[in-house]
Amino acid sequence: MPPFTYLIIFHSSPQVPDEEVCGCPLVKNVFEPTGNFCCLPKRLCNHHYCWEKLRRAEVDLERVRMLLKLEELVEQEHKVRTAMKNRAGLLALMLHQTTQHDPLTTDLRSRVDS
Secondary structure (H helix, E strand, O other): OOHHHHHHHHHOOOOOOOOOEOOOEEEEOOOEEEEEEOOOEOOOOOOOOOHHHHHHHHHHHHHHHHHHHHHHHHHHHHHHHHHHHOOOOHHHHHHOOOOOOOOOOOOHHHOOOO
């Protein structure tokens, strides 16, 4: 067999066997799965043409959404960990300012111990 013939056979789309069933999950009201599947032979079912590719695309899209959400959560966790690490640092203590909101109370910092 010449090598070019092998490449052509390798890249050609596989033929669907006569006995293979469509198997597309049937739904009710567009989004409610019924638990039933299309039992027509794949060659005769024109209603669910290429449904496997569409299902793979849906799964891939959901996977990308989950990865983006995971990336967002990792970034948020990193910010929280950085804030926790810098929480008791010297710079935070030096920049912390206390204000006396009630003028009738005495400032605890200016109290003289007796």
